[in-house]
Amino acid sequence: MLSPASASIRSEEVCRLAPVIPVLVVHDADIALPLAEALIAGGLPALEVTLRTPAALDVISEMAKAKGGMVGAGTLLTPEDVSNAKQAGAVFGVSPGATDTLLDACSTEELPLLPGAATASEAMALLEKGFTVQKFFPAEANGGAKALKAIGAPIPQVRFCPTGGVSLANAPDYLGLSNTLCVGGSWVCPQNLIDAKDWAGIEALAKQAAALPS
Numbered sequence: 001m002l003s004p005a006s007a008s009i010r011s012e013e014v015c016r017l018a019p020v021i022p023v024l025v026v027h028d029a030d031i032a033l034p035l036a037e038a039l040i041a042g043g044l045p046a047l048e049v050t051l052r053t054p055a056a057l058d059v060i061s062e063m064a065k066a067k068g069g070m071v072g073a074g075t076l077l078t079p080e081d082v083s084n085a086k087q088a089g090a091v092f093g094v095s096p097g098a099t100d101t102l103l104d105a106c107s108t109e110e111l112p113l114l115p116g117a118a119t120a121s122e123a124m125a126l127l128e129k130g131f132t133v134q135k136f137f138p139a140e141a142n143g144g145a146k147a148l149k150a151i152g153a154p155i156p157q158v159r160f161c162p163t164g165g166v167s168l169a170n171a172p173d174y175l176g177l178s179n180t181l182c183v184g185g186s187w188v189c190p191q192n193l194i195d196a197k198d199w200a201g202i203e204a205l206a207k208q209a210a211a212l213p214s
Contacts, residue, residue, distance in 0.1 A: 002110040004103075004130030010112035011133040014070060014092050015161050015181035017046045019214040020171065022206070023074060023163060023186045024048060029055045031197060032062035035189065038199040040069045042206020048094050048184060050074040051081055057088040064089030076113070079105035086111050094163075094184075096137050098126055114161060118142050120151050123158050133159055133181065140165025145173035152179035168208065175214045182214065 015021070022039050024047060026032055036047055045068055049060050052075055063071040072092035073085030082105040085093060093106055098115035106113040116135040117123040119142075126134055136148050139162035143150075148162055162174045163184030174180045188205045 002107050002112065004107075005132075007106065007112040008131055008133040011092060011114045012159070012181060014046045014072070014112070015114075015133065015159075017070065017182075018044045018210050019175055019182050019212040020044055020188060020209040021046045021048050021072075021161065021163075021182055021184045022188045022209075023050060023184045024059075024189060025050050025052050025186070026059045026194070027053045027055055029058035029062050031194065032059040033065055034197070034199050035194065035202065036063040036066035036069055036071070038203040039188065039206045040066055042188075042203040043210030044188065044206045045069045046072065046092075048072050048074040049090075051076065051085065057084055060085065060088040060090050064091075072114075076102060076106075078102070082106050082109050082111055094135055096135075098122070098131075103129065117158075117160075120155060123151060123155055127155065127158050132157055133161075135184070136160040136162040138164030139174070139183075140170070144170065145177060148174065148179065149177050152177060155179075168212075171209075171212055175212055185209070 073090040074094040076093045076095040086109045092112045094114045096116045114135045116137040159181045166183045166185040193201045
């Protein structure tokens with residue numbers, strides 16, 4: 001069993017690897033390894049593969065082979081998602097929200113979870129359970145950096161990885177907050193570059209993101 005406190009420690013370690021965690025929606029496992037290698041070479045070693053495609057679990061398995069990286073599973077919704085992600089090679093998990101069933105499954109599978117919270121009440125409920133590192137989602141739709149700063153004032157014990165609408169342009173607004181550890185974003189791996197297998201282009205975007213002040 002993995003306690004919430006231990007999960008938060010391990011999640012914080014992942015979040016501190018780089019200013020940005022790429023949020024990946026990958027449809028083809030055949031390109032997973034070179035994509036991961038390009039992002040890692042660009043300075044972004046923590047990768048979140050969302051379970052939004054039929055190929056997602058195979059993508060995780062392939063990306064887990066990349067040296068120097070840490071592959072996690074995003075969009076965890078059910079205990080089955082957690083079990084499948086862990087078996088595929090995910091070393092951390094990310095969820096859009098949090099339920100007791102999901103939290104218990106991650107504890108049982110010993111998969112560190114970055115649970116999602118959108119409000120002060122949700123952040124408080126997770127903090128009460130011992131989660132001091134959380135995902136702020138959907139960030140921009142919930143008021144952006146101003147909202148996250150406001151949540152941080154009365155709840156400074158919680159630190160976040162904001163995701164959802166985060167871009168190169170607004171990432172510095174989040175990263176400048178004392179309660180932000182890193183941000184999650186998909187702009188570092190646009191679909192057109194993935195389709196073109198432009199790994200050099202993706203590596204260049206990763207380097208740009210890795211250079212953001214945090």
